[in-house]
Amino acid sequence: MRVMKLVLPLCLSMLAACGGQQGGSGAPADDTTLDFSSQDAIPAADMVFWGGPIYTANDAQPQVQAVATQAGRIVFAGPQAGANVWVGPDTRIVDLNGAAMYPGFTDSHVHILGVGTRERTLNLDDVTSIPDLQARISAAAEELEPGDALYGRGWIETHWPDGRFPDRHDLDAAVADHIVVLTRADGHAAVVNSLALEQAGITADSVAPDGGEILREDDGEPSGMLIDAAQGAAYALLELPEGDLRADIYADGAAVMASMGWTGGHDMSVPYSDVAMIEALAEAGRLPIRDYISVNPDGYAQVAAETPRIAANGRVITRAIKMYMDGALGSRGAALLEPYSDRPESSGLLFPEGDEMVGVMAEALRSGVQVNVHAIGDRGNRQLLDWVEEALAAVPPEERALPEHRWRDEHSQIINPADIPRFAELGVIASMQPSHAIGDLYFAPDRLGEERLDGAYAWQSLLDAGAHLAGGSDAPVEKGDPRIEFYAATARASLGGFQGDDWHADEALSRADALKLFTAWPAYASFREDELGTIEEGKIADFTIFSGDIMTIPEAEILTVEPWMTVVDGAVTYEAPDAFQRSAED
Secondary structure (H helix, E strand, O other), X not given: OEEOOOOOOOOHHHHOOOOOOEOOOOOOOOOOOOOHHHOOOOOOOOEXXXXXXXXXXXOOOOEEEEEEEEOOEXXXXXXXXXXXXXXXXXXXXXXXXXXXXXXOEEEEEEXXXXXXXXXXXXXXXXXXXXXXXHHHHHHHHOOOOOOEEEEEEEEOHHHOOOOOOOOHHHHHHHOOOOOEEEEEOOOOEEEEOHHHHHHHOOOOOOOOOOOEEEEEOOOOOEEEEEEEHHHHHHHXXXXXXXXXXXXHHHHHHHHHHHHHOEEEEEEEEEOHHHHHHHHHHHHOOOOOOEEEEEEOHHHHHHHHHHOOEEOOOOOEEEEEEEEEOEOOOOOOOOOOOOOEOOEOOOOOOEOOOHHHHHHHHHHHHHHOOEEEEEEOOHHHHHHHHHHHHHHHHHOOHHHOOOOOOOOEEEEOOEOOHHHHHHHHHHOOEEEEOHHHHHHHOOOHHHHHOOHHHHHEOOHHHHHHOOOOEEEOOOOOOOOOOHHHHHHHHHHOOOOOOOOOOOOOHHHOOOHHHHHHXXXXXXXXXXXXXXXXXXXXXXXXXXXXXXXXXXXXXXXXXXXXXXXXXXEEOOEEEEEOOOHHHHHHHO
């Protein structure tokens, strides 16, 4: 059985670093004469940046006029006059021409392989209705060979006029002679056609696996909607990419991220068997971002034996595992303390057993493995905090491998207000994705009712309570665009500017905190705050440059700035063609 691969070519030429001096005259703003003969005392910098606002995310020095880098490190951050001595005949001067520079943006929750896969399969992100979905898959099926399966991802029904999930009958009407598996945007549900159900052996008599649900029609037959663990039988019908193809897809995903302005990603749910492949990509120069890996739970023993595992060039680090408490809110798999307001017979799905989870956590405290756990519903979040508390009580500090465990609650979406202070008390990082809120808050009131929204996407409340935060996108669940994530964190409004009465505008972050959400705080969440996350002398030279100043422009304009340059380890990993010249002409 072959899975269809709709190849959407990437403009890889745009992802290569461009050489040569770029932008403007490159001259310093004052009249200082550059004396290259005096460079014996101070070796010339590889790159110097000036000519626009430079934000550092460092409270002691929030902005500087110029930055110089050498051998992948920041050697100067301060007034432009002080940068002149770092300029030599081979120094590349980047005159920002009014563009703005920031510490490298890090996506603290992403699936890099999934981002690459999205480029090569049927992307359903912008489907608007069931008829539109049918038209898309019907057109895609025309390109298939006999025996091929059709796979797509990205649909989400909450905005559709149909007001329901798609089902097997919808898919059968469009494609009946090929297996069809279409993953919902959140990854926690899939709809399949009747042929897929038949091949997977899912019938009216089938019992859903633990942590999963098979939605059914009135007569008990499966509807085609499979929730969480129940998806496994359908995915088993698909041919997963392996070998060189898998490596290529991973490299594609990293290249897409670099082109958006990300300098790094905290890569979730990675099979341990992929770690060496990712390291090889980095060492071959094919990984344009840094990768902080959380492997699947079955790789715990290997991670514990090696932690932290660091690639030769330092760009790939593996020291964490990724686990799950519950499902997603949209597909009603998130575990709630009380039933769903719009489905009172269900309170969602809670996956692990307490003894199993607490046992793993206790071992992780002794080995130094970071534990990162998906939790969305208020019951899921509370149970996670309870089990963390049990594990900490079971392992005294002198038996722990690290002074700070820095475990992470991935998503932290719906929290009972009484549990918000516990994040700081237990040292649990709230790893949150702002775009989830501006999408989910359209349907969350229906799922939860108004009262439970008091603890929903509670970024500012968690921050006020002393919790550490880290910001990400969860791409390919979301688009994975740092501009959208920064906008969502600060505006807490739809991309069109809409904000519902029950969206709790007071939970939006300041722009200064939002900048740290994607720079300084992800560095802390990955144990690298001494090397990454701020623009300071001695730190690694990771930078994101956007065409506009997202710290001061009107909120709506944040979405319109362009990523112009991505710098990782002092090397340009993405540069928009002619960006700085265009700025000068403007």
